[in-house]
Amino acid sequence: MMVAIALPEVAPARPRLRIKRIRWSVVAAVFVLVVAALAAIWPQVFTTVDPTYADPALSHLPPSPQHWAGTDFQGRDLLVRIIYGARYSLLIGVGAVATSTIIGTVLGVTAGSGPAWLDQVISRALDILCAFPGVLLALMFIAFTGPGLPNLILALGIGGIPSIARVARAEVFIAKTSGYVEQARTYAIPSWRIVLRHVLPNALGPLPVLVTLGLGGAIVGSSGLSFLGLGPQPPTAEWGLMLADSRSYLRHAWWTGVFPGVALTAVVIAATVLGRYLQRRYERRLR
Amino acid sequence: MELVGIVVDKSADSRRRFGLRTRMIVARVAQAVFVLWAAITVTFLAIHAMPGDVVSLLLGENRNDDVLRASIIERWGLDQPVWSQYFIYLMRIPSGDLGTSYTLRKPVSELIAEMMVPTFQLAATALVVAVVLGFLIAYATTGRIPGLRPATNVLELIFLSAPPFWIGIVLLAVFSFNLGWFSVVDLSSWQSLVLPVTAIGLPMGFYMAQVLRDGIDRALEKPFSLTARSRGLSWAGVRRHHALRHASLPAIPLIGLVAGGLLGGAVITETVFARPGLGQIAVNAVLVKDIPLILGIALVSTFAYIVASTTADLVGVLTDPRFNTEQKG
Numbered sequence: 252m253m254v255a256i257a258l259p260e261v262a263p264a265r266p267r268l269r270i271k272r273i274r275w276s277v278v279a280a281v282f283v284l285v286v287a288a289l290a291a292i293w294p295q296v297f298t299t300v301d302p303t304y305a306d307p308a309l310s311h312l313p314p315s316p317q318h319w320a321g322t323d324f325q326g327r328d329l330l331v332r333i334i335y336g337a338r339y340s341l342l343i344g345v346g347a348v349a350t351s352t353i354i355g356t357v358l359g360v361t362a363g364s365g366p367a368w369l370d371q372v373i374s375r376a377l378d379i380l381c382a383f384p385g386v387l388l389a390l391m392f393i394a395f396t397g398p399g400l401p402n403l404i405l406a407l408g409i410g411g412i413p414s415i416a417r418v419a420r421a422e423v424f425i426a427k428t429s430g431y432v433e434q435a436r437t438y439a440i441p442s443w444r445i446v447l448r449h450v451l452p453n454a455l456g457p458l459p460v461l462v463t464l465g466l467g468g469a470i471v472g473s474s475g476l477s478f479l480g481l482g483p484q485p486p487t488a489e490w491g492l493m494l495a496d497s498r499s500y501l502r503h504a505w506w507t508g509v510f511p512g513v514a515l516t517a518v519v520i521a522a523t524v525l526g527r528y529l530q531r532r533y534e535r536r537l538r
Numbered sequence: 539m540e541l542v543g544i545v546v547d548k549s550a551d552s553r554r555r556f557g558l559r560t561r562m563i564v565a566r567v568a569q570a571v572f573v574l575w576a577a578i579t580v581t582f583l584a585i586h587a588m589p590g591d592v593v594s595l596l597l598g599e600n601r602n603d604d605v606l607r608a609s610i611i612e613r614w615g616l617d618q619p620v621w622s623q624y625f626i627y628l629m630r631i632p633s634g635d636l637g638t639s640y641t642l643r644k645p646v647s648e649l650i651a652e653m654m655v656p657t658f659q660l661a662a663t664a665l666v667v668a669v670v671l672g673f674l675i676a677y678a679t680t681g682r683i684p685g686l687r688p689a690t691n692v693l694e695l696i697f698l699s700a701p702p703f704w705i706g707i708v709l710l711a712v713f714s715f716n717l718g719w720f721s722v723v724d725l726s727s728w729q730s731l732v733l734p735v736t737a738i739g740l741p742m743g744f745y746m747a748q749v750l751r752d753g754i755d756r757a758l759e760k761p762f763s764l765t766a767r768s769r770g771l772s773w774a775g776v777r778r779h780h781a782l783r784h785a786s787l788p789a790i791p792l793i794g795l796v797a798g799g800l801l802g803g804a805v806i807t808e809t810v811f812a813r814p815g816l817g818q819i820a821v822n823a824v825l826v827k828d829i830p831l832i833l834g835i836a837l838v839s840t841f842a843y844i845v846a847s848t849t850a851d852l853v854g855v856l857t858d859p860r861f862n863t864e865q866k867g
Contacts, residue, residue, distance in 0.1 A: 378569075379576040384843050386802035387820070387836050394824040394832040395588060471701040475806050478703055479821050494707060498810065505711040512704035519699040 277528045283521035287514075290337040300328055302335040302488040311504045321506040323496065329507060332488040333514045339489040340515065343404055343473035343482070348465045350408025351415055352458065358412065359419025360454060364427070364446045374420070377413040385410045389476060398481050407472045411465055418461060422454035429453070460533055463526035467519040474515055490515045559861040563852060570848040575628075577840045581833050582627050592616060598827050600640045613637075636834035641826050646834035649819060654838070657808065657815035660734055661800045667739035668796060672746025676785070679747070680754045680777055694748060697741045702803045706737035706810035734811045738803040742796050749792055753785025760784075787858060794850030798843040 290297060309326035312318055320329035362373035383391070392406035426432060427450060435445050476482050477491030485492065490511045497508035585592055593610050594601040601607075611617055615626040630637075636646035679687050697705070713719045713733060720729045757763060758781050766776045805817030816835055823831040855861065 375572075375576070378573055379580060382573045382577050382844055383836060383840050384798045384802040386805050387839050390805075390820055390824050391584075391832055391836045394827060394829060395584060397827075467699060471699075474701055475703060478701075479806065479809060479824075481821075481824060494704060497707065501707065501711050502715045505716070508707040508711050512700065512707065515704065516696065516700040519701075520695055523695065523699050 274528065276524050280521040280524040280528075283517055284525065287337050287341060287518050287521075290334045291341040292338075294335050294338065297334045298328075298331045300331045302332045303327065303486045311500065311507075313504075314506055320510040321504065323493070323507050324500050324504070329493075329510055332493060333490070333511055335488040336490045336493060336511065336514070337518075339477070339483050339487065340470050340474060340491075340518070343400070343407065343477075344466055344470035346404035347407035347411065347469040347473065348462055350405060351411030351465065351469075352462055354408070355412045355415030356419050356455070356458070359416035360423055360446070360451060362416070363420040363423025363454070364442075364450060370420075373416070377416055380409070381413050385472070386475065389472065390481075393476070393481050400483065403473065403476055403482050407469055407476070410472070411469065415458075415461055415465070418457055419454055422457065423450055426450045426453040457533060460526055460530045463522055463529055467522035467526070470515065470519055470522070557861070559855060562855050566848060566851050566855070570844050574841065574844055577837065577844075578628060578631050579624075581837060582624055585829070585833075586620070596637070596829055597640050598829065606640060631837065636837065637830040639823070639828050639831040639834075641823075641828040642831070646831050649831065650816065650834055650838050653814060653816050653819050656813060657801075657804050657817065660731065660738075660808070660813070660815065661797070661804045663731060664735045664739035664742065664800050664804070665793070665797055667735055668742035668746055668800070669793060671739065671743030672750055672789075673782075673786075675743065675747035676750035676754055677777065677782065679751055680758070680781070681774065690744075690747075694744045697744045698748075700741070702738050702741055703806045703810045705740065706734065706807050709733045709737055710810065730811075730813075734804075734807050734813065737810070738800055738807050742800060742803075746789065746792065746796065750782075750785050750789050753788055754781040757781035757784035787854065790854040790857065791847070791851045794843075794847030797846035797850070801839050801843060 294302075305325040305327050307326050309318075309322050310324055312322040312326075314321045318328050318330065320333060323329055323332070358373050358377070362370045380388075388410050389406040392409060393402055396402045396405075432445055432449050435449055440448075473482065474489075474491035474494070477489050478495045480492075480495065483489045483492060485496070493511040494508060497504070497511070501508050585595065588595050592614070593607055593616060596610055596614075597603065597606055615623050618626075634647050636650070638644070639646050639649060642649060675690060679690050710733060720732045754777060758776070763776050763780060766780055767773070771779070804815065805820055807813075808815045808817035809821060816839065820832060820835045822828070823835065
């Protein structure tokens, strides 16, 4: 180890300042997410133009002061369509994360607090779910149930179950061996009540982190499936669909292939930055 | 890291006939076989859980063809009880008979065998690129070059967040259409592979780099790094000879995981570049509800994924020097 050298003077402990450093990356991430959420709920705030309004005379105009992001092959304003597209990407992303969070938590907590055989059954089932590569699992699900928004959300949500369930299960095991649960047992509180009152709230600690980080992945997944034509159908304004449209015209109109992806990537980056920040804060709290 | 605890406990292990390494390998292979069996069973259950009769589901748009209907009942044993149907299915799939695509009127195994070549080419090349890139980035960013680390952090965030198919579209717009460097029309040349491989290999490379770099950082904090430095080894030497080797051990099983991600990524990326492959037929199969074909593709890619991750795990166990001392005892 390091050799201790007698320092002439011990530096005084720096006083702990109450003022927190502002993390601009986190502020920017929250801003992007708030703007995207606003566009999803109330796109009229940003634009009064109809996203499906097409004027063939204006087709494939490059970005200009009138059309900030240019126009597409039918002469529709690209920026307007990007704003309206937030609705589907966020809806599918949030829906998929909600699905995997609810099912994953129920499975994880059941596995962690139930009898050992049930834990084995659930854990092995999660292994099997992991064996299918994500995209193919979603494709298989849609092949059986047919395309459409609810099926798309379920198809993406199922793939996210194992990671959430495994974390929830591990957290339950940590909570089960803790002092407060042991004390609750000495009070002869029924075990279902201990699970509900003590184990569950403590096992849900890392959930906000998982949900935020999972949101980005779900949005990428949803745009990928709609890119393949398995999501909302034209003329709906949806980011993946717009990118699919752009492929045929990429040679003349690069902007149709770039800007929807910029919006998509910005939202995913924002979710990732916020998720990592929450993760750091959560880990610091544990120490 | 958790292996250390097991290795130290020699008194319990020496009584057993086989070493820890052998038992880990057997357990891992057994797990792979179990998951494979389960995956086949899941597809069987999925077919039978669907509303409506199985024959119509398998036939898709040909459901009114009586000749096909009779042949499918005979082949799947659908006039027999469910248990023997399951047994027939379980015997048939591993023998390579994945059924017939009634939409394309061809055996599924034939269709997949044909389309697997370009997909495998794409995924395998991307895997090599990802691993090489991962090592290079991790090695470079731990080198204390000012400004390099924050810059890679930003790039990493972008490439790990952006959907691979969009990266593909941007690459196509810039390098193929604007600069005209790589044609993607002539599919026989290696040039057509450059952009698709970049689109899926680059994000995976950054992912590998992230894990490797954490490993290197952790190894550099260990006492042995300080000892190596005190022996006069350069900073680069410590990283190359000590830290990198320590960091690559946990990264080996990760390669299996990355391979699975690449397979999924290839499916969508093939559509971007209009390349033939498993992705193309998979998407078509979903759109026309060609159930036998989509099940076949799902099973084959699951098989490939399980083989890749099992192999990676086994290589990890075989190369881990901590098991060497164990077997002498």
